[in-house]
Amino acid sequence: xxxxxxxxxxxxxxxxxxxxxxxxxxxxxxxxxxxxxxxxxxxxxxxxxxxxxxxxxxxxxxxxxxxxxxxxxxxxxxxxxxxxxxxxxxxxxxxxxxxxxxxxxxxxxxxxxxxxxxxxxxxxxxxxxxxxxxxxxxxxxxxxxxxxxxxxxxxxxxxxxxxxxxxxxxxxxxxxxxxxxxxxxxxxxxxxxxxxxxxxxxxxxxxxxxxxxxxx
Numbered sequence: 001x002x003x004x005x006x007x008x009x010x011x012x013x014x015x016x017x018x019x020x021x022x023x024x025x026x027x028x029x030x031x032x033x034x035x036x037x038x039x040x041x042x043x044x045x046x047x048x049x050x051x052x053x054x055x056x057x058x059x060x061x062x063x064x065x066x067x068x069x070x071x072x073x074x075x076x077x078x079x080x081x082x083x084x085x086x087x088x089x090x091x092x093x094x095x096x097x098x099x100x101x102x103x104x105x106x107x108x109x110x111x112x113x114x115x116x117x118x119x120x121x122x123x124x125x126x127x128x129x130x131x132x133x134x135x136x137x138x139x140x141x142x143x144x145x146x147x148x149x150x151x152x153x154x155x156x157x158x159x160x161x162x163x164x165x166x167x168x169x170x171x172x173x174x175x176x177x178x179x180x181x182x183x184x185x186x187x188x189x190x191x192x193x194x195x196x197x198x199x200x201x202x203x204x205x206x207x208x209x210x211x212x213x214x215x216x
Contacts, residue, residue, distance in 0.1 A: 001197070002026045002027050002028065003027045003028070003066055003067045003196055003197065004027070004028040004030070004064055004065045004066050004067065005022060005027055005028065005029050005030065005065060005066075005067045005068075005069060005196060006030050006031075006032070006048070006061075006062050006065035006067065006068045006069070006105075007019065007029065007030070007031040007032065007068075007069045007071065008031075008032050008052045008058075008068070008069070008070050008071065008072050008092065008096050009032075009052065009069075009070065009071030009072035009073065009092075009111075010029075010031030010032070010033070010041060010045070010071070011031070011033060011037060011040040011041065012071055012072070012073070012075065013075065013149070013151070013153075013154065013185075014071055014111065014149065014185070014188060014189070014192075015031070015071050017151070017185055017188075017189050018069075018071075018189050018192055018193070019031065019041065019042055019045050020042050021189055021193055022193065022196065023042065023044050023045065025193065025197075027196065028046070028065075029044075029045045029046065030045070030046040030047075030048050030061075030065055031045050031046070031047060031048065032048045032049075032050040032052060032058050032061075033047045033048070033049065033050070034049070034050075034051060035049055048061045049061075052072045052092040052095060052096065053088070053091050053092050053095060054095065055095040055096075055098055055099045058099065059099040059102060059103065062099060062100060062103040062105060063103050063104075065105065066105065066106040066107065067105070067106065067107045067108075067109065067196055067199065068096065068100040068105045068107070068108045068109065069109040069111075069192070069196070070092070070093060070096040070097070070108070070109070070110050070111065070130075071111045072088065072089070072092035072093070072096070073085075073088065073089045073092075073111075074088050074089060077120065077123050078120075079119070079120060079122075081123075082122035082123075085122050085123050085126045086122070086126060089123075089126045089127070089130075090126045090129060090130065093110070093126070093127075093129075093130035093133070094130070094133060097110075097130065097133050097134055097137055097139065098133075098137065100139065101137040101138075101139055105139070106140060106199065107140050107141070107142070107196075107199035107200070108134065108139045108140065108141040108142070109141070109142050109144070109192060109195055109196065110130060110131065110134060110141060110142070110143050110144070111144050111146070111192075112127040112128075112130065112131055112143050112144060112145045113127045113145060113146065113147065114145045114146065114147040114179050114180050114207065114208055115127070115128060115145065117147070117179075117180060131143055134203065135203060140199065140200055140201050140202060140203075141200075141203050141204070142195040142199070142200055142204045142205075142206065143203065143204070143205045143206065144188075144191060144192065144195070144206045144211060145205065145206065145207050145208065145211075146183050146188055146208060146211055147179070147180045147181060147182065147183075147208060148182050148183075149182075149183055149184070149185055149188045150182050150183065150184050150185065151184065151185030151186075152185075154185075157182055158182070160182075161182070164177055164181055164182065168181075178208060178209050179207060179208055179209075180208070181208045181209070181212075183208055183211045183212055187211055187212050187214070188211060190214055190215050191206060191210070191211045191214040194214045194215070
C-alpha cells in the first residue's frame with residue numbers, strides 16, 4: 001500500500017538516501033524545506049516550505065500525509081554540541097510531534113539514538129525527551145535507535161569494529177556492544193522503509209540488532 005509521507009530533515013545525511021528509495025517504491029513524499037533549499041530535494045519529491053523549529057510554519061501543510069518521519073538534528077553530533085542538541089534536536093522534535101498529533105497523523109517515525117549509553121549523555125537525554133513526548137501525545141509511533149550510521153563521509157567508526165567483535169563475545173559486555181553497535185546507511189534506510197510500509201499501533205521501538213536485520 002502506497003503511503004503519503006511527510007519528512008522533516010529530508011536534506012540531511014539519512015534523508016538524502018531515504019527519499020529516492022521511498023519514491024522508487026511508489027510512495028508520495030513531501031519534504032519540509034526552508035525557502036531557497038528546494039533544489040536539494042530529488043525530482044518527484046514535493047517541497048513543503050517551513051521552518052522545522054516553528055510548528056506554525058508547517059503544521060497546516062502536513063495533511064494529506066498519513067506518515068510523518070522526523071529526522072532533523074545537528075550534523076555530526078559530538079559532546080561539544082550539547083547546547084545545539086537542545087536548541088535544534090529537541091525544539092524540532094517537539095514541534096514535529098505536536099504538529100503531527102494535532103493533524104491526526106496515522107504513524108510517526110522518529111529517528112532517536114541507542115540508549116542507555118555511557119557517552120553523549122545530552123544527546124541521549126534530548127532524544128529520550130522526544131520519545132516521552134510521543135507517548136504523552138499517544139501517537140502511533142516507531143522509534144528507531146541507531147548508535148552510529150556508517151556511510152559516505154561517516155566511516156571513521158569502522159576502525160572500532162575489532163573492538164566491537166571482541167566485546168560481543170564477552171558475556172558481561174555483549175548487550176551493550178550490540179545496543180551501541182554500528183549500522184550501515186543501507187541497513188538504516190531498509191529499516192525506515194520497512195516501518196513506513198508496516199505501520200504500528202501504539203509505540204514500537206527498534207534497536208540496533210533489529211535494524212541490522214530488517215530488509216524492505
